[in-house]
Amino acid sequence: MNAILEIKSLNVSFQRKDGVVKAVSDANLAIKRSSIFGLIGETGCGKSVLAHSILRLLPHNAIVTGEVFYKDQDISSLPTEAVRKLRGKEIGLIAQNPGEALNPLLKNGTQVIAPMRLHRNFSKKDSWRAAVELLEALDLPNPHQKMQEYPHQLSGGMKQRVLTALGIGGDPSLLIADEPTKGLDVLIRGQVVEVLERLKEMKETTILLITHDLQVAAHLCDELAVMYAGEIIEEGSSKELFNDPIHPYFKGLIDSLPSNGLKAIPGYSPSLVHLPQGCRFFQRCSKAQATCDKISPEIKEVTAGHKVRCRFID
Numbered sequence: 001m002n003a004i005l006e007i008k009s010l011n012v013s014f015q016r017k018d019g020v021v022k023a024v025s026d027a028n029l030a031i032k033r034s035s036i037f038g039l040i041g042e043t044g045c046g047k048s049v050l051a052h053s054i055l056r057l058l059p060h061n062a063i064v065t066g067e068v069f070y071k072d073q074d075i076s077s078l079p080t081e082a083v084r085k086l087r088g089k090e091i092g093l094i095a096q097n098p099g100e101a102l103n104p105l106l107k108n109g110t111q112v113i114a115p116m117r118l119h120r121n122f123s124k125k126d127s128w129r130a131a132v133e134l135l136e137a138l139d140l141p142n143p144h145q146k147m148q149e150y151p152h153q154l155s156g157g158m159k160q161r162v163l164t165a166l167g168i169g170g171d172p173s174l175l176i177a178d179e180p181t182k183g184l185d186v187l188i189r190g191q192v193v194e195v196l197e198r199l200k201e202m203k204e205t206t207i208l209l210i211t212h213d214l215q216v217a218a219h220l221c222d223e224l225a226v227m228y229a230g231e232i233i234e235e236g237s238s239k240e241l242f243n244d245p246i247h248p249y250f251k252g253l254i255d256s257l258p259s260n261g262l263k264a265i266p267g268y269s270p271s272l273v274h275l276p277q278g279c280r281f282f283q284r285c286s287k288a289q290a291t292c293d294k295i296s297p298e299i300k301e302v303t304a305g306h307k308v309r310c311r312f313i314d
């Protein structure tokens with residue numbers, strides 16, 4: 001298969017005082033070249049942890065097992081220094097928290113040009129010009145002036161766009177975009193979506209898009225994986241998933257869209273420290289049967305390319 005990134009049997013847990021947090025359990029996925037792959041699911045389900053494990057960006061208390069193949073090379077067995085070299089150049093990241101991801105002590109411009117200088121050998125002048133163009137394309141007002149300013153002088157939406165420029169400035173083959181539209185108003189969200197679309201179409205950049213926003217996912221993504229409590233519970237082409245959602249959790253997510261009447265799924269996700277023995281969605285599932293709390297379902301292909309983690313699907 002023509003995958004640029006493949007993740008095999010990835011498990012990530014964190015040792016904490018109160019126990020072990022199982023943030024990602026047995027995740028498998030393959031992202032095709034020049035496609036947009038969406039990772040969706042509610043807060044705390046493990047999306048960012050999964051993404052950070054690709055780039056070895058997890059804190060020291062993380063315990064990671066499994067394999068990550070990038071362009072057919074097993075990068076999970078490389079020393080951290082070698083993985084660090086891929087960052088920005090091969091694999092770009094638009095980090096989730098614009099507030100934390102920018103260095104408060106450096107001018108915005110200095111930060112935006114860094115990946116261009118480092119990975120594309122641009123001169124200072126060329127990278128400054130390219131940065132202005134990129135920020136213009138992202139609809140940042142007065143990019144010249146904004147580049148001379150510091151992160152605290154930017155609004156949340158502006159920071160998000162500066163971060164987006166940072167993530168794509170090194171012209172990576174794979175871009176991990178973690179909630180790039182979060183906190184943006186509708187208009188700006190549309191612009192960020194457009195930039196991602198253009199990246200894929202013009203530069204053939206592959207994008208791993210993490211989002212809460214099902215509408216953005218439906219619009220942008222070729223393929224989708226839905227996570228729940230650390231597990232991928234449904235996966236397939238975005239078209240197929242939205243036309244024929246199968247897992248009761250994913251169905252519930254779709255029903256909770258404003259256009260479908262905001263029917264929220266009752267209850268809460270289980271604690272990742274005390275996971276239930278059987279299906280992790282059991283307590284909230286309207287279709288649950290007697291054995292669901294005892295037997296943990298495996299993810300299975302239902303139709304070609306469409307996989308679901310549920311033992312009772314109709």
Ligand SMILES: Nc1ncnc2c1ncn2[C@@H]1O[C@H](COP(=O)(O)OP(=O)(O)OP(=O)(O)O)[C@@H](O)[C@H]1O
Binds near residue numbers: 041
């Ligand atoms: N360093 C850490 N130590 C302990 N637990 C952690 C650590 N980092 C993340 N976690 C836990 O791992 C789980 C998954 O977190 P993650 O950030 O991946 O969620 P997410 O799906 O990205 O959520 P959101 O949509 O809110 O960004 C959470 O329960 C979180 O508390």
Ligand code: NI
Binds near residue numbers: 047048096178
């Ligand atoms: Ni996250």
